Amino acid sequence: MRDVATLAGVGIKTVSRVINGEPHVSAATIERVRRAAADLNFQPDLHAGNLRRSDRRTATLGLLVGSVSNPFSGSLHRAVEDIAARRGVAVFASSLDDDPDREESAVSAFLARRVDGLILTTIKRSQAYLLAEQKHGTPLVFIDREPTGLEADAVVSSNAQGAAEATRHLLAHGHRHLAYLGDRAEIQTARERKRGFMEELGRAGVATGEVTIIEGLTSEAHAEAAVESLFAGPNPPTAIFSAQNLITIGAFRALRRLDLHRTVALVGFDDVELGDLLEPGLTVVAQDAARIGHVAAERIFARLDRTATEPQTFVVPTVLIPRGSGEIRPS
The missing domain is CATH 3.40.50.2300 (Response regulator)
Structure with missing residues (x-):
């Protein structure tokens, strides 16, 4: 700092004020100090600065x-x-x-x-x-x-409300035999999204016996396998609500592989990159x-x-x- 001060023609306290962004320093002086610091390749020691600052903050x-x-x-x-x-x-x-x-x-x-x-x-x-x-x-x-x-x-x-809206959307399009694909039950957001899904079914009078619940899906591959098993069974769903973006990707891949992506409805929670470019485009409940x-x-x-x-x-x-x-x- 002494070298910077000497080269800039100012005092050490002025250099300190410029480095710490303190007020009451003219623009010309700030420019002179910064130019001197750049010429000398000066980098402030943040840890040393913390020792002197009364608030002990590290930025x-x-x-x-x-x-x-x-x-x-x-x-x-x-x-x-x-x-x-x-x-x-x-x-x-x-x-x-x-x-x-x-x-x-x-x-x-x-x-x-x-x-x-x-x-x-x-x-x-x-x-x-x-x-x-x-x-x-x-x-x-x-x-x-x-x-x-x-x-x-x-x-x-708004996890529960968003899941309820997705469920309501599928019900409004005529679906009664739905499947829910969810993350691990110990995750708070997964529980909230499942709650929103189930409560909306209840409000619509849809019997839970008509609904397939699959939880504990932790990757795209797990979701893919789960969807494939759904459609290998005797009574596959007509619509899927997937409660997490990676699960949605896996579900869509499986539907495409089975050539069901145009006949089975899918709504995902959270948007998926390039979801609008898929065929069909991916309907989602987007988080901000x-x-x-x-x-x-x-x-x-x-x-x-x-x-x-x-x-x-x-x-x-x-x-x-x-x-x-x-x-x-x-x-």
Whole structure:
């Protein structure tokens, strides 16, 4: 910093103000300091800066998503980064992969790096292990799934309502013999989507004995095999509701292989990349991952700025997008 100050012809405190983005420095001085820093290849030591700052912040956030390979998680990640970048904050991201052990180890890794706040997708039965950290002052915001064992902000989709809308859509097109394809029952979103599906059937007076429920599908391949087994049986469904995007991809592949994609209706929960280019186009209940990420990031910064009130759950609506596959009527 002394070398930068000497080259720029300013004091060390002025260099510090420019590096930390503090006010009351002229544009000409900022430009001179930045040019000197670039000429000297100067990079500020963030850890050393943290030792001197009274708030002890690291200008970092920890973000735990379901899987960085899932487009939904990717959109979430980008939305959080967009908000964080405006504040000069870096985002460390990790995948949960719906593994309880991985959840706690990822959170521990974030905390070891003294992140300023945590935005988390979780799978453990309880997040009470974070109570001490919360009391210590670390802001927590949960995304996609609400926490248990503590009170904290959460940003979620309207899972049950979206599933009910998908079911209502299939019923309106004449289907009564439906199949439900779902994720693992211990996942909160899977339970909510199944609840919405079953409750809508009840409202329509459809006997659950006419409905096939298959849960515990964790990959496209599992979903493919499940659909193939459905149509190898004596009483196959006329319509399928798949409650997760990867399951939807597997289901559509199986229907195509069996040449049933134009005769069996399919509605998926969460959009699928290029779903509008399939034949027929894929009808989905779309989540707004970008909105979820934006709200979560704004909430974590409200906590850091001490402007947030009591913990709240923010529900981001889903939207039904009809493209063709969900409008097929039973033959």
